Amino acid sequence: xxxxxxxxxxxxxxxxxxxxxxxxxxxxxxxxxxxxxxxxxxxxxxxxxxxxxxxxxxxxxxxxxxxxxxxxxxxxxxxxxxxxxxxxxxxxxxxxxxxxxxxxxxxxxxxxxxxxxxxxxxxxxxxxxxxxxxxxxxxxxxxxxxxxxxxxxxxxxxxxxxxxxxxxxxxxxxxxxxxxxxxxxxxxxxxxxxxxxxxxxxxxxxxxxxxxxxxxx
Numbered sequence: 619x620x621x622x623x624x625x626x627x628x629x630x631x632x633x634x635x636x637x638x639x640x641x642x643x644x645x646x647x648x649x650x651x652x653x654x655x656x657x658x659x660x661x662x663x664x665x666x667x668x669x670x671x672x673x674x675x676x677x678x679x680x681x682x683x684x685x686x687x688x689x690x691x692x693x694x695x696x697x698x699x700x701x702x703x704x705x706x707x708x709x710x711x712x713x714x715x716x717x718x719x720x721x722x723x724x725x726x727x728x729x730x731x732x733x734x735x736x737x738x739x740x741x742x743x744x745x746x747x748x749x750x751x752x753x754x755x756x757x758x759x760x761x762x763x764x765x766x767x768x769x770x771x772x773x774x775x776x777x778x779x780x781x782x783x784x785x786x787x788x789x790x791x792x793x794x795x796x797x798x799x800x801x802x803x804x805x806x807x808x809x810x811x812x813x814x815x816x817x818x819x820x821x822x823x824x825x826x827x828x829x830x831x832x833x834x835x
Contacts, residue, residue, distance in 0.1 A: 664689075664690070664693050668689075668690070707745045707758060710758065711735075711738040711745045711746075711747055711758060712738055714735045714738075714747060714761075714764060715735050715736070715737060715738065716734065716735065717734065717735055717764055717765065718732060718733065718734050718735075718764070718765040718828065719732065719733065719734075719735060719747070719749070719761050719762075719763065719764050719765065720732045720761070720762045720763045720764075720765065720784075721733075721749075721752075721756055721760050721761060721762060722760055722761075722762050723756075723760065727786060728786045728790045729784055729785065729786060730762065730784055730831075731749075731751070731752050732751065732765075732784075732828075733749030733750050733751030733752050734749065734750045734751070735747050735748070735749060735750075736748050736749060736750040739755065744757065745757070745758065747760075747761070765828045773800045773808045773810075773827055774800060776797040776800060776810055776827060776830070776833070777797055777798065777799060777800060777810075778796065778797065778798075779796065779797055779833050779834065780794065780795070780796050780833075780834040781794070781795065781796070781797055781812070781830045781831075781832065781833050781834065782794050782830070782831045782832045782834075783795075783812065783825050783829045783830055783831065784829045784830075784831050785825070785829065787816075792831065793812070793814060793823070793825075794814060795812045795813050795814025795815070795823075796812070796813050796814070797810045797811065797812060797813075798810075798811045798812075798813050798822075799811045800827065803826075807826055807827070807828060808826070808827045808828075809824055809825065809826055809827065810824070810825055810826075810827050810830075811823075811824060812824070812825050
């Protein structure tokens, strides 16, 4: 399935850029210094930078070691907070496994991509959801809503209400109509009979209540 708004990663060719002091290529500066890709600073890199600073400091004017200790403590605290945030996000993502979610992306027909969360994964500190109905990975911020199975008694509140459904016609307009009745499906989900008007004719359709986007009072 093609996901609108989700771009595949593409390898970019190395380009030559001009600087004021000469020509800088994608791999070396004009002086021949190797250029490496920027990476997220981690604790090990921080320690290496500190070691280099201490090694090259002026012996006659050494830096205050308490400053390094304070910087190290601040970095450790930040790293712990980052790890805690990732752990909490991963825990929240795992709680969605087996549940149906609606993403902010649409398919080629303009319908919001929905699916059951089949699993989760982590990469480079980011947490992703894997859906059974779509290719690709989704972050927690990509999720618009989580669908919960409803009881038939509570679903009765939809009867007589005008709703907008996550279905579009040939003009990319969402289906709108009134729910006239609800039933409990064999699959455990609830369905409703939707009455709507098209080209001057009153028609009806069976929809899953989880397809409802908005309810008009």
